[in-house]
Amino acid sequence: MNRGLTATVVLVVSASMLVMTGCSQSLPYGAVGNLGRYNYSPSIIENGNIRQFWWCSQGVNPSDSSQDSDAIYYESMDLSTHDSSSPALVLSETPGAWDSQYTCNPKVIGGLFENPLGDGHTYNYAMYYVGLGNEGNNSIGVAFSSDGILWKKYPEPVIHSASPAGYGAGQPAVYNADHKAAISMFYEDTNPSVHYVAAVSTDGVHFTVQGTLTSNGLDPDDPQAGWGDMSYDSKADEWYAVFNRPVRPRSTTGGVVERGQYGIELYKISQSSLLTGTSPWRQLATIDTNTTGFESNFIAGFVHDLYGNINVAAYPTIQMYTSVSYAQRSWDATPQALALSAIPESWILLPGQWVPSADPAIPLNRYFNGGVHEVTTGWISPNGGFQLQQILGHLYASPLHGATLPFYACKAGPIDYFVSLDVGCEGQRTLGKEGYAYAQAVSGLNLVALYRCSSGYDHFVSKDQKCEGHATDELLGYVLP
Numbered sequence: 001m002n003r004g005l006t007a008t009v010v011l012v013v014s015a016s017m018l019v020m021t022g023c024s025q026s027l028p029y030g031a032v033g034n035l036g037r038y039n040y041s042p043s044i045i046e047n048g049n050i051r052q053f054w055w056c057s058q059g060v061n062p063s064d065s066s067q068d069s070d071a072i073y074y075e076s077m078d079l080s081t082h083d084s085s086s087p088a089l090v091l092s093e094t095p096g097a098w099d100s101q102y103t104c105n106p107k108v109i110g111g112l113f114e115n116p117l118g119d120g121h122t123y124n125y126a127m128y129y130v131g132l133g134n135e136g137n138n139s140i141g142v143a144f145s146s147d148g149i150l151w152k153k154y155p156e157p158v159i160h161s162a163s164p165a166g167y168g169a170g171q172p173a174v175y176n177a178d179h180k181a182a183i184s185m186f187y188e189d190t191n192p193s194v195h196y197v198a199a200v201s202t203d204g205v206h207f208t209v210q211g212t213l214t215s216n217g218l219d220p221d222d223p224q225a226g227w228g229d230m231s232y233d234s235k236a237d238e239w240y241a242v243f244n245r246p247v248r249p250r251s252t253t254g255g256v257v258e259r260g261q262y263g264i265e266l267y268k269i270s271q272s273s274l275l276t277g278t279s280p281w282r283q284l285a286t287i288d289t290n291t292t293g294f295e296s297n298f299i300a301g302f303v304h305d306l307y308g309n310i311n312v313a314a315y316p317t318i319q320m321y322t323s324v325s326y327a328q329r330s331w332d333a334t335p336q337a338l339a340l341s342a343i344p345e346s347w348i349l350l351p352g353q354w355v356p357s358a359d360p361a362i363p364l365n366r367y368f369n370g371g372v373h374e375v376t377t378g379w380i381s382p383n384g385g386f387q388l389q390q391i392l393g394h395l396y397a398s399p400l401h402g403a404t405l406p407f408y409a410c411k412a413g414p415i416d417y418f419v420s421l422d423v424g425c426e427g428q429r430t431l432g433k434e435g436y437a438y439a440q441a442v443s444g445l446n447l448v449a450l451y452r453c454s455s456g457y458d459h460f461v462s463k464d465q466k467c468e469g470h471a472t473d474e475l476l477g478y479v480l481p
Contacts, residue, residue, distance in 0.1 A: 034057050043055065044320075046079075063094065097133065112124070116205050126142055126143070127143045166190045170190075174308060198274070229301045242266055247260070262297060262298075264287050282398070285354050319352070320352055325343070394480040397436075410425035410431060421477070448480070
């Protein structure tokens with residue numbers, strides 16, 4: 001199937017640049033998923049011109065037609081011809097087994113797995129996935145394949161949660177150290193609270209826990225962040241990870257329970273600090289509603305090689321696929337309408353990339369449509385009539401050079417966009433993170449003070465302490481010119 005690109009929206013997250021493409025009629029080239037059904041938690045292998053995808057979607061279980069729920073799908077894509085196969089269901093629940101209720105969150109890795117099932121066969125792929133049965137909580141199991149399409153399951157879980165309470169163990173990320181069966185697995189465990197566990201195996205089946213990944217350097221405004229994936233940079237001896245931002249509280253979404261987190265954050269850390277925290281995680285970029293225009297942006301997966309290395313053709317550009325609620329909504333939609341746009345049936349897997357840059361500062365732009373303002377470093381709805389009034393200054397995409405004060409993008413009601421220093425947007429709806437400013441003036445830096453202003457029905461940001469004749473709410477902070 002050849003997917004033509006009918007329209008393109010280029011979204012620049014920062015000068016470090018995360019780009020996403022999208023169109024309004026069907027899946028754009030590069031996107032993956034079953035239209036009209038949820039698609040999330042991708043695993044992506046790039047080998048030459050071929051990308052292979054495995055992800056969680058909704059499908060009827062071939063072994064039990066009464067089950068139409070979580071299942072694992074496969075698709076391949078030829079990057080040179082732009083051809084792709086149709087999504088195919090490749091793994092589902094096993095009646096009466098430990099994974100009889102759900103199978104989801106796949107992570108696939110290549111290798112040489114010798115006789116893991118006791119059938120005398122050597123397999124080229126292992127899929128680690130999350131399953132749930134009639135009792136207990138989520139565990140992680142494994143299936144093996146010679147082609148990535150036909151799979152045989154190992155009969156028991158290979159990872160159990162440390163406690164029978166709560167969600168359990170989930171969201172595995174895997175790396176093959178020797179290209180055979182020396183698997184490193186990182187997974188999320190929610191008991192007693194959210195933490196991330198490192199375990200190793202020599203045969204792909206039997207794992208020994210090494211310890212807990214450090215949380216040093218992770219965003220303090222999201223202390224219970226779940227994650228999506230990890231991948232190894234073999235050239236720099238560093239790990240990349242994507243963590244989820246929070247889910248919006250129901251009080252800010254018109255009473256609708258919104259599905260999917262509103263954003264993700266990209267990090268990296270040195271191999272030597274992964275368990276010790278000697279050096280912290282370094283935040284690189286935030287991808288959220290503010291930057292993409294999509295209500296939900298969550299559980300991203302990295303594009304990596306057969307063994308989990310992120311050093312594929314585009315390197316040092318880091319490529320990923322993010323689960324998003326597709327498509328972008330009107331600029332003046334109500335909180336309830338926006339929340340309803342994030343229903344699982346709207347979720348697809350959209351490609352994006354982060355490009356390292358020597359100048360990570362991003363412009364904070366002030367727009368006006370004749371009635372209200374929007375101040376943002378990110379996406380502007382094309383149907384709102386907004387025109388750029390001025391560039392107020394520049395923020396950093398991540399905490400850098402002493403700029404550690406986050407500006408948050410917020411919205412009250414259908415049209416009142418505003419910038420806040422509160423991660424909860426003062427009880428209003430959170431769009432995401434604008435970037436990082438300075439909390440105070442710094443000697444030697446030609447910083448610009450920014451103020452939040454109010455006209456009574458509209459908020460905006462100004463360099464003028466008197467807010468251009470309107471009410472001054474507060475001094476927000478100081479930014480680069």
